[in-house]
Amino acid sequence: MxxxxxxxxxxxxxxxxxxxxxxxxxxxxxxxxVLKREWAVGLxxxxxxxxxxxxxxxADERGTLRTLAEQxxxxxxxxxxxxxxxxxxxxxxxxTSLTTRVELQIQKDVELMSTPRSGVNSVE
Numbered sequence: 329m330x331x332x333x334x335x336x337x338x339x340x341x342x343x344x345x346x347x348x349x350x351x352x353x354x355x356x357x358x359x360x361x362v363l364k365r366e367w368a369v370g371l372x373x374x375x376x377x378x379x380x381x382x383x384x385x386x387a388d389e390r391g392t393l394r395t396l397a398e399q400x401x402x403x404x405x406x407x408x409x410x411x412x413x414x415x416x417x418x419x420x421x422x423x424t425s426l427t428t429r430v431e432l433q434i435q436k437d438v439e440l441m442s443t444p445r446s447g448v449n450s451v452e
Contacts, residue, residue, distance in 0.1 A: 332365075335399055339367055342392055343374055349383045350374075357447055367400040369443050372436070376416070376447070414449035416440060 330338075339362045343355050354377040361370030375393070378385070385393065396402075416437060424430065440448040 330399065335367065335396075336362060336365075338392075339371060339396060339400070342389075342396060343370075345389065346374070346378065346383060350377050350381055354381075354447070361443065366443060368402045369439060371396060371400055371402050372440065373447055380412070414447060416448045416451045 340359060343358045343362070346355060355374070358370045358374035358377070361367075361373060371393075377383075437448075437451040441451060
């Protein structure tokens, strides 16, 4: 079992890999959350910014992301579709019911909005 320090160190090292591919402030926001032990939110914020900036991940980076996500309890299939000006925009295609999965997404959206420095002020 990994220690708190080991998980935190791996998350910080993973965020540092994107220096030069993401704005420094985006990396710093994720680091801040990780250091506050908001590991899942920090990883989700980092992934939202990677998506926003169309950052390409290597196979190794995708593997590391999956491993980290499992360790901190993040559903790797659940990241904000689009983040612009502090607004997380979700998109669904076709009819969508309030399933358990959608409820979980809503809970994560509320968590993102209530976490200072997450970069998310509202969700649409």
